Amino acid sequence: MEKRRKIPVGLLYSTTGPYAPMGQDGLDGALLAFEEANAEAGQGAIEFVPVISNPMGDLARYPSLARRLLLERGCRQLMGTITSAARKEVIPTIEKHDGLLWYTCPHEGFETNENVIYVGACPNQHLLPLLRYILPRHEPRLFLLGSNYIWGWEINRIARTLTLAAGGKILGERYLGLGEVTPRHLLVEILRKRPAIILNNLIGTSCHAFLRAFDELRQLDPLLAADCRVVSCDLVESELAETGPAAAGCIAALSHLASLDTKPNQALARRLAVRFGPRRTPSAYVVGAYIAAWGLIRAVRSSGSDATGSVKQALHDGPQATPLGPLHISARDNYAALPCYIGEATTAGTYRRLAGGDELIVGDPYLADINLAAFAATFRPVAPRTPTLRIVS
Known part of the structure; x- marks a missing residue:
């Protein structure tokens, strides 16, 4: 034999x-x-x-x-x-x-x-779809967080460029060392500057610590909870399990969601x-x-x-068959064509699908096909929220 x-x-x-x-x-x-x-x-x-x-x-x-x-x-x-x-x-x-x-x-x-x-996924397969989804729905006032290495630096650099081109504002940009779990100084600055969107590029235990601390802050400050969204390109379900309900409401752009029906x-x-x-x-x-x-x-x-x-x-x-569908690898750059799903984290540690996933996005690792003017024209930013007064007699 x-x-x-x-x-x-x-x-x-x-x-x-x-x-x-x-x-x-x-x-x-x-x-x-x-x-x-x-x-x-x-x-x-x-x-x-x-x-x-x-x-x-x-x-x-x-x-x-x-x-x-x-x-x-x-x-x-x-x-x-x-x-x-x-x-x-x-x-x-x-x-x-x-x-x-x-x-x-x-x-x-x-x-x-x-x-x-x-x-x-590379940025045109996660960050760009995320920004295209979130910026039209929230005031484009961003605070950028990242782990202190090339992932955090580069994703925040790209996000800064795209947000400013679209007429938005960057209120701050801060980093934590990989494995650092004391984000108190970040929360102080966030509370002072009151962004509408926090782009969270923290990794692992640093991310978990921040989400727990930010959730505590939201419970003390209902206005912050209502006005500020945490968004991410790499927060997957196994990390939602680590953070528990503290991650609920976070929005992520991912190539797959465990809850897909x-x-x-x-x-x-x-x-x-x-x-x-x-x-x-x-x-x-x-x-x-x-x-x-x-x-x-x-x-x-x-x-x-x-x-x-x-x-x-x-x-x-040609594409290689997998149990989840064909895998397409470009001969030009060895990048896979991938879907991008936009999901919102639930208290159960899963994602509720909000948008995306209907097509494969060809990898564009150098963002050569991105036109900043065209990107900015794809949405109309939400106007700043204006406080209203009630007259009580």
Whole structure:
């Protein structure tokens, strides 16, 4: 009987550390895909062998762990890294040894690389749809928050440019170190400046701490609660579970919502619950890793090889089938075409779909197709709210 040919795949996700829930999402999504693929394959087929490595959120550990996966464990294909800082740390190692990194998280764009497949959304697939939704509905007075690394810097830079072009105002821009959980000084400034929109690009425990503290502030100040919305491009359901009801009302732009009422999504939710327990839902981070893994599976099967060039050629030749629909990877820049859903967080830790998701948005990592004048013309900003007086006799 012919034995299966085994192909190792490195899974480089931090499942402990300051952004552990996002890392666990990615790991579980990838594992489920490989387990499903191996279960359906017959004798003589390819067996995918996940090789798990946990950098624990420590930036210094990523390059050495990536090198070990490539050289000692024989992995040509790596999936993972959550933050853009970690992605940029491992890319030189990936390039040197001609591996292929599948990056599955939202990011700031302004990057292309022959050794990276970008299945996570870039700004024209998350931030632009978010601003197009939120700015016509609220007074465009923004406060920008971010974790103090390239994701926060770049997303806030783009948001500033677009908001000012549209006639809005930026009332402040502040950062917290990754893992910092003392946002009191931010709340003091927010209370003083009273923005209508807070763009929250904080990551992991910093984000959770801010949302809890801001919720306490809203309960003390009903006017702030009524007038100010927190919006985000990366706040997924596993993090709503961490923050509890404090995140209710937040608006997010994501490539997938766990609450989508579609048969493929509901089927995936059931399989995730059986495999990992009821708390594991198909968030954008789970689904990003899941469809990336299936894209890799299909590309290896069709090409017969896990070599970087063979896998990329298969991806560029046409869309790869996944249980959630075809995965389209551009031959121009290795970016996936993705939907964008606008959702509002509920007290139950899910998202209520508000808009979006009806079409795939082709990745435009350098925003080359964005015209600022055209962007500004797509909405009419809400007029400032004017206090009214009641005369009581």
